[in-house]
Amino acid sequence: MGTLLRxxxxxxxxxxxxxxxVVPFVxxxxxxxxxxxxxxxxxxxxxxxxxxxxxxxxxFHHKYYFHWYWNSFSTVVMTVLLRGLLVTMxxxxxxxxxxxxxxxxxxxLLSAMMIPHDTTIVAKFMLYKYMGLINTHWVIILPxxxxxxxxxxxxxxxxGIPKDLTESALIDGASHFxxxxxxxxxxxxxxxITMGLFTxxxxxxxxxxxxxxxxDINKQLVTVGLEYFQLEAGKNYALQMAGACLIVVIxxxxxxxxxxxxxxxxxxxxxxx
Amino acid sequence: xxxxxxxxxRGFFSSITQWGYREKGAAWVFVLPFVIGFLIFNIIPMAYSxxxxxxDYNSFKALNSIKLIGFDNYVRLFHDPIALNAFVKSFIYTxxxxxxxxxxxxxxxxxxxxxxxxxxxxxxxILMPYVANVVAVSIVWSILLxxxxxxxxxxxxxxxxxxxLWLSGVKxxxxxxxxxxxxxxxxxxxxxxLAALQGVNKELYEAADIDGASRxxxxxxxxxxxxxxxxxxxxxxxxxxxxxxxxxxxxxxxxGPGTSSRVISLNIYEEAFTLxxxxxxxxxxxxxxxxxxxxxxxxxxxQKRWVHY
Numbered sequence: 001m002g003t004l005l006r007x008x009x010x011x012x013x014x015x016x017x018x019x020x021x022v023v024p025f026v027x028x029x030x031x032x033x034x035x036x037x038x039x040x041x042x043x044x045x046x047x048x049x050x051x052x053x054x055x056x057x058x059x060f061h062h063k064y065y066f067h068w069y070w071n072s073f074s075t076v077v078m079t080v081l082l083r084g085l086l087v088t089m090x091x092x093x094x095x096x097x098x099x100x101x102x103x104x105x106x107x108x109l110l111s112a113m114m115i116p117h118d119t120t121i122v123a124k125f126m127l128y129k130y131m132g133l134i135n136t137h138w139v140i141i142l143p144x145x146x147x148x149x150x151x152x153x154x155x156x157x158x159x160g161i162p163k164d165l166t167e168s169a170l171i172d173g174a175s176h177f178x179x180x181x182x183x184x185x186x187x188x189x190x191x192x193i194t195m196g197l198f199t200x201x202x203x204x205x206x207x208x209x210x211x212x213x214x215x216d217i218n219k220q221l222v223t224v225g226l227e228y229f230q231l232e233a234g235k236n237y238a239l240q241m242a243g244a245c246l247i248v249v250i251x252x253x254x255x256x257x258x259x260x261x262x263x264x265x266x267x268x269x270x271x272x273x
Numbered sequence: 274x275x276x277x278x279x280x281x282x283r284g285f286f287s288s289i290t291q292w293g294y295r296e297k298g299a300a301w302v303f304v305l306p307f308v309i310g311f312l313i314f315n316i317i318p319m320a321y322s323x324x325x326x327x328x329d330y331n332s333f334k335a336l337n338s339i340k341l342i343g344f345d346n347y348v349r350l351f352h353d354p355i356a357l358n359a360f361v362k363s364f365i366y367t368x369x370x371x372x373x374x375x376x377x378x379x380x381x382x383x384x385x386x387x388x389x390x391x392x393x394x395x396x397x398x399i400l401m402p403y404v405a406n407v408v409a410v411s412i413v414w415s416i417l418l419x420x421x422x423x424x425x426x427x428x429x430x431x432x433x434x435x436x437x438l439w440l441s442g443v444k445x446x447x448x449x450x451x452x453x454x455x456x457x458x459x460x461x462x463x464x465x466x467l468a469a470l471q472g473v474n475k476e477l478y479e480a481a482d483i484d485g486a487s488r489x490x491x492x493x494x495x496x497x498x499x500x501x502x503x504x505x506x507x508x509x510x511x512x513x514x515x516x517x518x519x520x521x522x523x524x525x526x527x528x529g530p531g532t533s534s535r536v537i538s539l540n541i542y543e544e545a546f547t548l549x550x551x552x553x554x555x556x557x558x559x560x561x562x563x564x565x566x567x568x569x570x571x572x573x574x575x576q577k578r579w580v581h582y
């Protein structure tokens with residue numbers, strides 16, 4: 001009896017901790033369904049008496065909101081695909097092939113991971129302007145495609161794939177492209193999902209790159225768009241919250257579905273430290 | 274003549290198809306696209322920022338009228354109270370953020386490491402802030418922590434407390450930002466700690482139990498030493514991360530009230546993109562990088578004292 005009580009108390013405590021962590025989201029949803037004047041009414045109602053949908057209707061008629069959505073969505077998908085191709089190819093070479101300078105190049109890539117984004121932001125701005133990338137979505141996609149972090153992760157994963165598999169394929173006359181495409185990639189699906197998931201969430205949530213590199217409001221992505229939306233909504237907090245909800249709901253849904261890969265991915269990256 | 278051209282073309286063609294089978298050739302095809310892009314998007318910008326920091330590109334002007342001025346931007350930095358203050362603010366922020374993050378994530382990981390019925394659900398709830406958008410999070414926290422009439426202060430007043438000004442207070446702004454960022458990044462550190470805790474050999478605990486070791490003793494002599502490489506990794510990465518908080522600071526306080534939360538990251542972006550002091554901003558960014566590098570090297574050297582591989 002004593003242990004049962006202790007166990008339920010522990011469950012209750014942990015649930016409480018979890019609920020405290022998501023209070024801001026609960027508030028976000030609740031406020032988005034209230035009339036502008038009711039957000040700060042004391043005492044606060046979590047479930048409003050009357051569901052007020054005008055905030056969402058305002059968003060559906062907003063000039064840019066779904067533009068930003070589409071921009072972000074297409075940018076994210078392109079980033080995932082391009083990064084997926086470039087990173088897996090390079091990771092395969094680092095994991096399985098031998099070529100001169102391999103270790104030096106790898107070490108060089110790793111040490112460059114130390115360079116903070118902030119340090120090079122001015123130079124990047126100048127360079128991208130010179131390359132004609134500023135104010136296009138390629139300014140987000142291309143730099144993100146060449147990401148070292150995931151080379152590191154995937155190389156580790158590829159090295160764990162039994163060598164017998166690829167060596168017997170070589171003897172059977174398969175080329176390295178064939179092995180990469182038909183053996184390595186299919187076996188690495190969990191790692192690929194992890195990479196896709198992180199890339200999606202990070203690109204979707206990125207603020208600095210679109211803020212600095214994209215000027216036109218109709219070309220903007222959701223994160224910076226939301227800031228614009230917030231300023232436009234002024235003191236209408238209920239409307240701000242509705243705008244925030246629709247943007248947060250995408251990564252949270254994806255996360256909820258693919259949580260397993262998310263946890264594995266973080267654990268994988270952390271242990272390598 | 275004709276057949277000769279054909280033969281050489283076939284030779285070229287077959288040498289291309291051979292690439293896929295020869296290891297070295299294939300390796301270059303696999304690696305070069307990435308390495309070239311990496312040079313363009315990572316290495317050239319780094320070299321170029323060092324170069325810009327020695328120029329006088331401190332106003333909006335034609336690129337051909339820009340001159341090299343040596344270390345002037347660096348010298349100017351040491352006479353600029355706003356920039357120096359921003360460096361100090363960043364250090365203070367780190368002092369709130371890193372210990373808070375490491376301690377809390379370790380605590381949560383320890384709790385999640387137990388077996389209990391609602392484990393899956395609680396883990397999902399705890400991880401959720403990590404995937405939320407920085408702007409959305411900033412908007413909701415600004416409203417929640419509104420000093421006058423915000424739900425948090427309504428509650429505190431009801432409990433008979435004198436509520437703080439949170440993001441609007443000179444003394445409380447920086448710790449509040451740190452708190453919000455801890456809340457948001459907690460998931461990452463927690464999962465890494467959790468993975469490390471699950472990797473601790475159970476036999477060590479069993480042996481300790483036989484010796485009658487107390488809980489604290491077990492934590493102090495088994496858990497902490499065994500997971501110390503993970504802790505080391507997390508401390509290093511969160512210190513590096515703590516200097517790059519432009520997005521959240523900009524959204525939450527924009528450096529205010531006054532300059533009380535104007536961290537160096539914000540200062541760099543303001544100098545560069547509001548005031549067009551491109552060279553001066555780059556010099557500040559290089560100094561920041563150098564500081565982070567030195568901190569990391571010191572930790573690397575110091576790890577022998579407490580990290581057990």
